[in-house]
Amino acid sequence: MNSRSKRSLFFLLIALSGLFGCREKSLISGEEGQHKYSIYILGKDGKEYLLETNQLDSGRLTPDRDGAELNTREMDRSVMVKNGYYYYLNRKKTSLIKYAIKEHQLQEIQSMPLAQFSIENYQWLGGDTLLLTGLANPDFKQVRYTMIQTNAMKPIRAGNMEIPVPTGRFDNMSVGFVKRQGAQLLLGYTYHQQIGVSNYTTSDTTYITTLNYPEMTAVKTVKDTRSTYPGGVNTVQTSAFQDAQGDFYFMDCPGIALGNRPELSTAIMRINKNSTVADPHYFFNLSSAIGNHAYGMWSVGADKAIVRAERKDLFKGLGDHYSTPHFEFYLVDVKNNQVLQKLALPLDKGTRRECVLLKDNIAYISVNSSSEGNYIWKYDLKTAALTKGMQLAGNTDFILRIDKLR
Template sequence: MIHRYRGVVHFALLIFCAITLLTGCRKTSPEEKETPARKYSIYAMMKNGKEYILQADSLASGEINPERAGARVVPAPLYYDLIVRDGRYYSVDRRTGSFVRYKVANGEFVRDTAIALKGISSLENYNWLTRDSLMIMGYDDKARAVGYAKIRVSDLTVSQGTMPIPAPFGGYNWLSIGFSQFLDNKLYIGYCYHTYALNNYTTGDTIYTAVLEYPQLKTLKILKDTRSVYPGGVNTRQSHSFVTENGDFYFIACPGIASGNYPEKPTGIFRIRHSKEEIDSDYFFNISASPIQNHGYGFWYVGNGKAIVRTERKGLYTGMKDHYKVPHFDFYLLDLEKQTTSRLPLPLDKGTVRQCVLVEDGIAHITVSSGNEGCYVWQFNPATGSLKKGLKLSDDTEYILRLERLNE
């Protein structure tokens, strides 16, 4: 049975269950033939609880059965902390403190190779520095510091260090990294502090953003804002921020019970103007005060000043004990400049955190795990408003947990 996770690692109250990452897959032997990568990767959970990674070349139509077409993930789950690139899959193994590369070979999801990490047992944010170079970061409780690792994924060589993010202070005993973004040769790190106890936590009332000189990682300034809390979220799980065509950076703050757990604060969208190095004090898109009237989490850019946000609907769930399994999520199209909202006429979705929107060639592919109405990849054209069903996953599918391109 999937259950709620209130871990002290991220404080993102997750959709399904406490994470035990994939470490038991066997090594790939030299005679194994690797499966050629296709265009898209889909991670699905079936009604029997089994999980599969499958690959497809089209999302526009057809039907696919994950059990028949996919590679089973054993042991599971791996759907939170997964990075997909160039036909490969990567994650941090929390139990061993190692960075692991996976692949699909001979119809199985297999562990390819791994490298040890120091001080990074949790993965909160990542950025690709080059095609072959990945930067990951997360809070290290033992060192009371934000650690990072730069990894060359072709041969898994690594260099590590810490970032000058102030440690928890006063009554706070944890820190969450909510976004990391390179802008104008600077690295912006959004974070917040928590006070946690067994099975519960609270988030401080301030969003912090450190502006770091890069690559020196020297602090230039620290920005503060109290209009909402918990900036962004773990970006392996879903998108919470983006940069628009004109270089403006937007991020969502998530104080709802499934993330910041400070529901008195509104879900809000913030902006940092191109080359300004300040959070725009004149801009705050208050989602909770808009016609949405609820908290939201995932946030995806679809182009031309428009974005999609995934929001709770109050009254359809009773608390975190059924938050992941009850269809109650809506998708809204936002006009970021006009601060207007328009609900997409999709079935109610379920699953607290999902990598469920992929934008490509002007089309937003939106996965919906609706319960009674099935699991589909919907095709939404924000320019025309056209919305139609695309690829269907077989009726024994419970959740579409992840959708992403295999090759960026």
Template sequence: MSLAHRADLIITAVMNLSTKKIAFQFASVILLACLIACQEEQTGTGSGIQKKYSIYILGKDAKEYILETNTLDSGILYPEKTGHEINEKEIDRELIVRDGYYYLLNRKKAVFRKYKVAATELKKLASAPLENFSVDNYYWISKDTLLLTGLNLTDFTQVKYALIKTDDMKVLTIGDLAIPRPSGKYTSVSTGFVERRKKQLFVGYTYHQQLGSYDYTTSDTTYLALFNYPQMTIRRIDKDIRSTYPGGTNMVQPYSFNDEKGNYYFMTCPGIALGNRADRPTGIFRINTGEDVLDKKYFFNISGSVINNHAYGIWYLGGGQAIIRTERKDLFKGLNDHYSAAHFEFYLLDLYAGKVLKKLALPLDKGTRRASIIVSGGIAYISINSTKEGNYIWLYDIKTDSLRKGLQLSGNTDFIMRIDQLKK
């Protein structure tokens, strides 16, 4: 029964009272309350209605929250008041968010779980067994079929995949990909992106060398493996040394996309926060529509441009334009303060011309890797953790090339870890 229908029943009952004046006043109050509730039901500001956006917050006291909201354009939210505090240690920012649901791998319990925000909690809905698996990347084959790629948990040397039906959380298939294991001085491998084109599957990867307990480096090569899909049999492996570490863990930050023409772009991340090969340039590669090899004529050298820095994360705006998140190497001392020091800037690129258009007039951001931008309705919503100005969602109007502050995250907010679109 709708709230409006319930309001009609209440008013009818009250109007049957002997004192008409009192009844009318009481009915008016009830009607007003129900109309407000009806409006909340329609806009999604009330409970029980799927909202449009999700925000993952790290609190000043190390508590973590998930907030859901219908607008990023204005207002102020306090995670301790309207957020859902995450009490379970199995939840972290490496989430896959789609159509109001949250998916996450619990490595210790060897299950891949599906969640939804309930009235007071992030509620477990279902689980799929996934043993000896560490997720690097996800790719939606269809609305309810998810392809996960990653590594074995024992030594991170074998690339694996799992195909999961997310409506009932059933594992359809799981297996190994025929990507050569690391050898010689290299001790591990990582997959940085996955892309399917009809009956072909691209997997970008590279190798790493462990130098110490907390120190590593990366090979100088980007590898592109081509598989038959759905057979998962290998066709060939290509190499490119123009840059290294293609992509990254896309639950944490996006590194690739398709443009309107069907061209596929991906960014490499050799900087110290990912590849730890700062001598190699951050670059953008392209696989042209209808092709199954890298475009050898295309390489957007980000580090060799006016940016003169490394970058992590890319978001497509349409029309050949994209935003990247770049670091200021003069503002941090090393990995110890890379996350806490505000040193990230945002630049607007023309991918077709291979040109840096401008630096966006935003405060310096902090947080090494984040799912920090949503592009929707001609607006790029950019989350900023600013030491000076606080935590805001900024709105970049793509058509008018203008910026303004939107929603503020206050109270116990320390970092905006990620923002996601729940409803498109």
């Protein structure tokens, strides 16, 4: 190659570099604080990052260049995202803190004291009112709540919920879902038994208590022994939703990664509109339909949902459950108890993740693939077409969550 050719190639590479650089920059450009989506990344070196972007359809981002590196003493993935802000319970500071990304850094905006509280569930009750439901620590026996006006980060009211505390061999509990039903709240939960330093088991029963709202006094409690571990900690992964007709669907998750009662069935259950008990005639047995346990469920409209199910033949136990690619995604019809399609996606890794968003009949699904890389895939609900969207590259090891910022 002569010197003129080399020089031409040199400038061509510079031009292409600039073109692709602008293309990637356009994903995160725009007025700060006005981005549409956030992506939470765990890096290969153990560092964690938050990235904000205007779209998920294409392009390539790297967390160390395009994101804000997080101080993991300040925040982890159990974060609540709304209207451009991030809300996180900092236990060391015993405060609920409201953050925003500014100048590629996570910056504290406001805070309010919140001590001896472990969040199990959050619900936006309209406007800027946030209801947090959780357990009093350090013993995790008493169900507590706090209601917050997030614009001012001021408590509205707080106290105990009238939920029976664990007794006998069951020494702790978990709250799986909270649903407002007019002047009442429905709370789904179960009880656990610690049987070793890193081992536990779960009651065979799903409990649903109806509470007067906002007094939080008990009206009644019903038991359902068809499965156990309703929902999950929804700051980490979604497992319940209300459809357009007002019916409420929740997943019971007895697999080893949550309930540790793998002999029971993962199932979708339903509380009909204006009812306070699980429909005794409805039980969508996912374990039977798919052949495996599942741990997450996201509504995609029109009586359909995407569920994330493990492949029990591909992992050895809890020790490699998070790191081994063995998760599959299915489209299901919750109204008619049908598995419609196994999505032709690479095997995913990461035990629990917030990994599905819906926009304009496109389901965006983040997948951590050891063979194909870390991508946000696009699933067209009208045509069933699957295509790759944005790639999370560079230092990315896991996409832990994707969220709508506004």
